[in-house]
Amino acid sequence: MDYDSDTAGPKQAKALPCQEDRFDSGLDSMKDDELASEFEDMSVDAHEHTEEYEPWRSAVTEDGDTPLHLAVIHEATEHALQMIKLSHNHPFLNLQNHQRQTALHLAVITEQPQLVERLLKAGCDPRLADNSGNTPLHIACKKGSLTCFSVLTQNCQRHLTSIVSFPNYSGHNCLHLASINGFISLVENLVQLGADINAQEQCSGRTALHLAVDLQNPTLVRCLLALGANVNCLNYGGFTAYHLTYGRQSDEIRHQLYEQTAQELRELPESESDESDMEDLDLSEDELYDDIKFGK
Structure with missing residues (x-):
């Protein structure tokens, strides 16, 4: 599947507007019953699918959100943890929606430090910036989220110096x-x-x-x-x-x-x-x- 370099999602016939500091991408993209149905259909099971192909990895909403984005947004923790486990060091973890948010950005925005830690340990890149040039650490500092800040800094030692000094847009x-x-x-x-x-x-x-x-x-x-x-x-x-x-x-x-x-x-x-x-x-x-x- 082709991915647009600016959205990390399937190429769309019509460009979607991007709003600075929009933190709600995907919040209304699926109703609760639709979301539950999607998760049930994923059949996320390490024994049923190969590491090379998982059908849920190619799914994306009109906002560019992957099932992992949606699981984080809707705090479907178990589904998020399953996808993270099956995607260790896989590019899927770093896919960005139309606001250029990764699952890690959304985990910080929704203040889910457990997912922040799991994403980082699975290989999510903390240096990726959203449409406003903010990395997940920028967002933690902007929101005053001391817990997510601590998890990020403790698990990003390799890139910490550059992230701390990196300016947003x-x-x-x-x-x-x-x-x-x-x-x-x-x-x-x-x-x-x-x-x-x-x-x-x-x-x-x-x-x-x-x-x-x-x-x-x-x-x-x-x-x-x-x-x-x-x-x-x-x-x-x-x-x-x-x-x-x-x-x-x-x-x-x-x-x-x-x-x-x-x-x-x-x-x-x-x-x-x-x-x-x-x-x-x-x-x-x-x-x-x-x-x-x-x-x-």
Whole structure:
């Protein structure tokens, strides 16, 4: 069966629309009774079929979901485990639906750490990215799923360094996503695992510390400083994290940063447009945070 390189599913006569950060692919593709019937017809049995051919491996819905995708989505755990067992190191495990989600993405989205672990041990590739450029670890950091995060990091040691630093299509790596969403424990864990605390997101060059100021999150600022964040890092507009405290309400954050920021970097640099730095951001809808422009 031919597979389209962009969908990892059968070639379709009509392209289906892709929505950024859509996590519900396949949720309505089959009714419960249809799903149960499909699972019953699979006859997933290690003794009845050869490893080379399993009829359920070629089945796919209009959303590009395989039976494994559907089993994960509908939390049909036993069927999912059977398919995983029979597909050890098989390309089937890494098939992506029309949102480019693998079964591993969906297991993280639905917070099923048991399936996350089984998929990884069976050979599912944790480096594959969905339509938004998110790997399963990005999604765990975005959702604040500490359990799935732990399973992923414990079972992805070989690729962990590259996955942690890998930016999604909005320019954010795992540390940026954990910071934007205010998940302190994940921020601490990521830094302990070797994430670059001073890494700049690709939209406007902000570090996690810049983002913490934007969020007006004094706890996160305090955490990042304790972990060794460099207060003198400049974003692409030439601003330190302290510069971003101008016009914002939190005196606590301002005081935290003032003493540690180099004296020559405390004054705002001259800029033709103080607003230009703010306009560089291109956050997806659930990554948006309140952002007050300089001088307001």
